[in-house]
Amino acid sequence: MKINMQNRIDHLFERKQKNILSIFLTAGYPNLTDTLPIIKILDTTEVDLLEIGIPFSDPIADGPIIQQSSMTALNNGTTLKVMFEQLKDLRKITQLPILLMGYLNSVMQYGVEPFYKNCHESGIDGVILPDLPLDEFDTVHKPLSEKYNIKVALIISPLTPVSRIKAIDERSSGFLYLVSSNSTTGNFKTNTINLNESLKHITSLPLKNKILIGFGIKGQKEFSEACEVANGAIIGSSFVNLLGNSTDLQKDIPEFISKIKEPIKTIQS
């Protein structure tokens, strides 16, 4: 095992610190075997980072779009075991940095060490576990994730007190996941993301990790707004929605990504 090989997430942030686009997709959605083909299409686009959602029956932090995709994925027969089976071929099709994102119960039932071990063996670079408490990260997840060279990106919100942000940044690896506003995923009620003072305040703190903003990033407009204050942003529900509705993923996925990335390139040049 070459566990000390450089992690792809670290490698990404060494090369690039601006306008990082991360895309979230639910595993096993819309069909059981779609995960790798979708990643293969994404690999041809200008996406920088991927997050594969582990479907869970009771996703309390998710809005209707990801809830529904999770239900469909589970009905399709997706399990963590099936996912790891499918991910065996992951590194034959892409070298993008990839994280798994899921609820802690899935990891607990799979077994925490087998989970990190299988992540490593499948070429997964990091994980995001939104309901993992900091103390359990310290005692259980930190040692095991380090053993298998898996980054654990921890989450902060606009209301997280500064002292706690520092404690979380200290522990987080890969990047810091900044939730844009206090909402469940896919809440596009407000048209612009909540780029208030507290968000700018957070991104201006002297932190160890790069920051990606997630939740409520619907399209190009929100993405470029987020990129003004952070290193990049994560698009989830909006992309999952596309997966659910598209009849031609081969065409629609690259179009979706270039719509988000194009205007930023124009501004820069």
Add this chain to the structure above:
Amino acid sequence: MATNKFNVNDQGYYGEYGGAYIPEILFNNVEELKNNYLQIMESDSFKNEFEDLLKNYVGRPTPLYHAKNLSAQFNTTIYLKREDLNHTGAHKINNALGQILLAKRLGKKRIIAETGAGQHGVATATACALMGLECIIYMGEIDIERQAPNVARMNLLGATVVAALSGSRTLKDATNEAIRDWINNTETTYYIIGSVVGPHPYPDMVARFQSVISKEMKSQLLQRVGKENPDYVIACVGGGSNAAGAFYHYLDNEEVQLIGVEASGKGIDTGHTAATLTIGKPGIIHGSKTYLMQNEDGQITEPYSLSAGLDYPGIGPIHSFLHDVKRAKYLHVTDAEAMHAVVNLTQKEGIIPALESAHALAVLSKLNFKENEIVVVNLSGRGDKDLNTYINYLNENKHAK
């Protein structure tokens, strides 16, 4: 007083169970509560207001009734703790009033809650009407149908009842929706959880608000039979709040046998059950590490019980702990056994119990009591809300009898 051996520790755990497994967005709310609940609950102003409400609004202390006919039937001495006589018809009001007083002191203006049988929803809507606060109740679509009288009461009380349409459309799903609402409205909203479930400090806080049940039992027993401790305390367990309240002051008196009763629905092996401790495994549900019904992949499985209040795939972490360390014993009762107990109590004592409470009564025929033993059954609620269920069940099963 609260025990150390069986009580929550400083980190919010009962043994390995409990904790706060929540998205970061909820951290401030839960932390604020954690840092303030004990101090507020122990302040004189809170105590005075709470105790006054319990006495003059709820009607506490609730009677401890010596059920002579039931005692004769089971050849022992049975007392019923009459939580069914509380204002709004169940123990749930003890907790709802306690939490609303806390919410007021924390400056929250908008109240949300989940409900299964509708008793916690009615209690919360009642507390909100009393305090003039906005009230939104999440309730599974199936429960809205089977507990229609309580939905009507909540509406009349001025609450907004929102149907939870996901999953099995019962208590678990109503709780998911309530948590999602909370995530979207953290700054304005206080979430009144209805049982000893959810992230720390909820399980401990709710147990403390319900502990008035065993506090009264002790002094009432002392008066009636000359000693505080019965031989058995029996209570039904959905999330486990009425049981936690009935056990609370007896936890350290290990000669008192504590019996919790879960709903096994159509039977433990039928796949239509809600007996979490019997068929569940430790995991995480609604912010707490505890036993829950789940498949190998960790997906929470749909529970079933005829009783909406017990139709829940998790259980409060205190009960997972008491179960593991064997301080309490957990039995289970089917729909049919509970229905039998409903008819029995109604016709023997003239008391129509809630379907949830009937699960506690149904174990009386399963235990071998001695004649001089004292058995207290916590009658957690009254059966008015279940009349339709009772009538339908009896009609459907007329021929089977």
